[in-house]
Amino acid sequence: MEGTYTENGKSSRTRSTRQREQADLFNIPGFTVQTGPRMPRARRANLEGLKISNSHVLPPPPTRAIVRTKLKFLFKKQLQKSDVNSLRRMVLPKKEAETHLPVLESKEGIIIDMMDMDGTHEWCFKFRFWPNNSSRMYVLEYTGEFVSTHSLIAGDYVLIYRDDERETYVIEAVKAGDLEMREIFDGIDFSLPILDVMGMSIDYDPSFLDDSPLDYQGETMADFDGLGSGSSLVGDNDNFPADHNLG
DNA sequence: CTAGCATGCACCCAA
DNA sequence: TGGGTGCATGCTAGA
Numbered sequence: 640m641e642g643t644y645t646e647n648g649k650s651s652r653t654r655s656t657r658q659r660e661q662a663d664l665f666n667i668p669g670f671t672v673q674t675g676p677r678m679p680r681a682r683r684a685n686l687e688g689l690k691i692s693n694s695h696v697l698p699p700p701p702t703r704a705i706v707r708t709k710l711k712f713l714f715k716k717q718l719q720k721s722d723v724n725s726l727r728r729m730v731l732p733k734k735e736a737e738t739h740l741p742v743l744e745s746k747e748g749i750i751i752d753m754m755d756m757d758g759t760h761e762w763c764f765k766f767r768f769w770p771n772n773s774s775r776m777y778v779l780e781y782t783g784e785f786v787s788t789h790s791l792i793a794g795d796y797v798l799i800y801r802d803d804e805r806e807t808y809v810i811e812a813v814k815a816g817d818l819e820m821r822e823i824f825d826g827i828d829f830s831l832p833i834l835d836v837m838g839m840s841i842d843y844d845p846s847f848l849d850d851s852p853l854d855y856q857g858e859t860m861a862d863f864d865g866l867g868s869g870s871s872l873v874g875d876n877d878n879f880p881a882d883h884n885l886g
Numbered sequence: 887c888t889a890g891c892a893t894g895c896a897c898c899c900a901a
Numbered sequence: 902t903g904g905g906t907g908c909a910t911g912c913t914a915g916a
Contacts, residue, residue, distance in 0.1 A: 726905080726906085727905085769909095772910095776908095
């Protein structure tokens with residue numbers, strides 16, 4: 640039983656100070672500073688109302704292609720062990736999450752649909768944050784099947800794009816060794832700040848990918864039923880920062 | 887000194 | 902009782 644906080648001595652702020660700041664920042668009702676065993680946690684939020692399927696991935700649509708679709712590269716994330724383990728969640732870089740993903744008003748977060756660049760999946764993730772010290776920690780939940788589908792391991796990458804025409808996000812799994820090849824073939828430096836990359840207005844044609852099991856037949860994402868207005872990008876465009884509307 | 891983030895782990899709940 | 906969830910803890914980089 641973890642009953643006391645063990646300061647590592649690197650910070651002059653005590654845990655209680657940090658927790659008080661955290662409580663103030665997020666206006667947590669009934670919060671009192673922990674000085675002993677952890678407080679009992681609130682009852683777990685009921686997710687039933689969110690109508691998330693068990694697998695959190697929508698049924699595989701017919702094979703479709705993402706060809707010459709205008710995609711804006713938003714950011715990439717190198718996966719850590721904790722991103723690919725059984726917890727089925729990914730920690731997102733704070734700056735990128737706040738800049739490029741919908742603004743979260745509550746820690747409960749939102750459901751966000753992402754098209755898979757492989758053209759055969761549409762993923763239903765939960766984008767939320769955890770209060771963390773006096774800041775936030777952004778996570779993408781229900782990523783387990785995405786990770787297993789693409790056999791992702793620590794060191795691999797996920798790339799997040801924005802499709803402004805369809806007003807949806809696109810997620811791509813990239814193996815660690817493949818990112819360099821992507822930069823070479825696409826001429827994109829994924830390490831660049833986002834505005835530098837966005838200025839290129841990526842015309843993305845993934846058909847060169849050898850590891851794609853798909854048959855790109857010149858269709859567009861618009862050909863796929865279910866990705867139109869019904870796509871449940873919770874927290875609609877009003878929530879997007881202005882720079883999402885470039886182009 | 888602070889913020890960001892990877893990860894540990896207490897706690898909750900369904901089986 | 903085991904797995905999942907939510908938050909705490911500790912490490913690291915940068916201001």
